Amino acid sequence: MIYLSLFFCYSIMVIVHLDADCFYVSVERVKNPRLIGLPVIVGGGVRGVVASASYEARKFGIHAAMPIWKAKSLCSAAVFVQTDMDAYREFSQKLFQLQELYSPFIEKCSIDEGYISLKHESDPITKARELQNQVKSTIGITVSLGLGTNKLVSQIAGKLWKPEGLTVVPAGTEKEFLKTLDLSWLPGFGPKATQAAKYKGFSTIGDIQSADMSVLFELLGNKADKVRGLANGIDLSEIQLTPNVAKSYSEQATFEKDIRIKQEIYHKLQAMLDNVMRKVRLDGKAVKTLEIKLRTAAFKTVTKSISFEPTDNEEVIYPVLLEALTSVWVGHSIRLVGVTVSNLAYKSAGQLDLFNTPDDKITKLLDSMKSKFGENAIKRGHAL
Ligand code: TTP
Numbered sequence: 001m002i003y004l005s006l007f008f009c010y011s012i013m014v015i016v017h018l019d020a021d022c023f024y025v026s027v028e029r030v031k032n033p034r035l036i037g038l039p040v041i042v043g044g045g046v047r048g049v050v051a052s053a054s055y056e057a058r059k060f061g062i063h064a065a066m067p068i069w070k071a072k073s074l075c076s077a078a079v080f081v082q083t084d085m086d087a088y089r090e091f092s093q094k095l096f097q098l099q100e101l102y103s104p105f106i107e108k109c110s111i112d113e114g115y116i117s118l119k120h121e122s123d124p125i126t127k128a129r130e131l132q133n134q135v136k137s138t139i140g141i142t143v144s145l146g147l148g149t150n151k152l153v154s155q156i157a158g159k160l161w162k163p164e165g166l167t168v169v170p171a172g173t174e175k176e177f178l179k180t181l182d183l184s185w186l187p188g189f190g191p192k193a194t195q196a197a198k199y200k201g202f203s204t205i206g207d208i209q210s211a212d213m214s215v216l217f218e219l220l221g222n223k224a225d226k227v228r229g230l231a232n233g234i235d236l237s238e239i240q241l242t243p244n245v246a247k248s249y250s251e252q253a254t255f256e257k258d259i260r261i262k263q264e265i266y267h268k269l270q271a272m273l274d275n276v277m278r279k280v281r282l283d284g285k286a287v288k289t290l291e292i293k294l295r296t297a298a299f300k301t302v303t304k305s306i307s308f309e310p311t312d313n314e315e316v317i318y319p320v321l322l323e324a325l326t327s328v329w330v331g332h333s334i335r336l337v338g339v340t341v342s343n344l345a346y347k348s349a350g351q352l353d354l355f356n357t358p359d360d361k362i363t364k365l366l367d368s369m370k371s372k373f374g375e376n377a378i379k380r381g382h383a384l
């Protein structure tokens with residue numbers, strides 16, 4: 001009986017709310033680990049306000065949107081860092097790409113916040129914990145998660161205990177969970193509305209649950225019904241799917257002159273594969289499928305795709321590339337070639353051994369030379 005009811009809870013408690021902890025600060029700490037443990041404030045610029053405050057800084061009463069001068073007066077020891085939007089966008093992309101490995105049902109709400117449906121998982125709590133750990137080990141920042149039967153409950157649960165929280169609201173306990181929380185947790189209750197409601201004697205969500213409907217109408221007008229539902233943990237809004245960020249990496253090129261020699265085309269495809277696999281590695285991923293595309297001088301296009309064990313090393317894929325090319329090669333003149341790698345896997349610390357990465361000393365050397373001296377600083381022989 002217990003097992004049955006637990007399974008029932010798991011099977012419908014499937015919406016996860018994810019929000020990164022002091023996101024801008026966390027990214028700055030990956031860039032500069034000396035900031036770890038200190039009261040850190042990211043912000044300034046034209047608006048001169050706090051964008052993100054570390055949890056150490058929040059102990060001094062510092063919060064987002066506060067003028068920098070005020071933050072300085074509250075904590076003279078705080079370290080102030082200018083915003084670096086390129087870095088935050090890059091980390092945000094990584095964060096959402098990683099979530100895509102857990103679910104195809106994702107709604108991105110902001111740079112560091114979203115909903116993920118785990119309705120296809122038999123044990124969403126374990127899966128959510130895995131996601132939380134993987135974000136930390138691969139991206140280097142922490143996130144807080146809330147699990148519930150709907151978006152409202154999972155969002156409140158996720159924001160209630162931070163940082164690194166994982167709060168679960170089992171099915172059937174939504175009303176109880178919300179009951180003692182301050183009114184301002186409910187959507188629509190900004191500072192003004194909350195003040196007006198408090199004036200009328202409403203203080204907690206529980207007060208709204210048990211309020212006389214006529215009083216609620218007086219306070220909220222035609223929103224009263226909806227708000228009463230929300231207060232009782234009823235939210236029928238669906239996850240609004242956000243299109244995927246990066247499901248594949250590809251490159252294609254049209255030759256100045258058509259090429260008829262298979263070896264030459266193979267070398268061109270190898271060079272393109274080198275480029276896309278460098279991007280795969282920079283994003284900390286591995287791939288499981290290669291597709292090549294050839295377009296003949298007569299504009300006939302052929303494609304061939306082959307799957308293999310996950311790898312982030314082009315050397316492992318060269319034989320697959322040759323196999324794909326050989327399978328479609330009929331000796332035509334070729335005007336355009338393309339390479340796509342897809343079916344992505346995320347390369348986390350714990351998964352390193354799972355990836356097919358035999359001896360990648362050369363690949364590592366090439367990557368580090370390109371990072372230091374530019375993309376064209378060094379190439380493999382076939383790219384020359
Ligand atoms: P939030 O998730 O609201 O804040 P946070 O991640 O810094 O802290 P928390 O642990 O409470 O989630 O916003 C995400 C980022 O958006 C935040 O790091 C900086 C930016 N931001 C602003 O630039 N201005 C603001 O007023 C707020 C609230 C956020």
Ligand code: MG
Nearest residue numbers: 019020021112
């Ligand atoms: Mg956040």
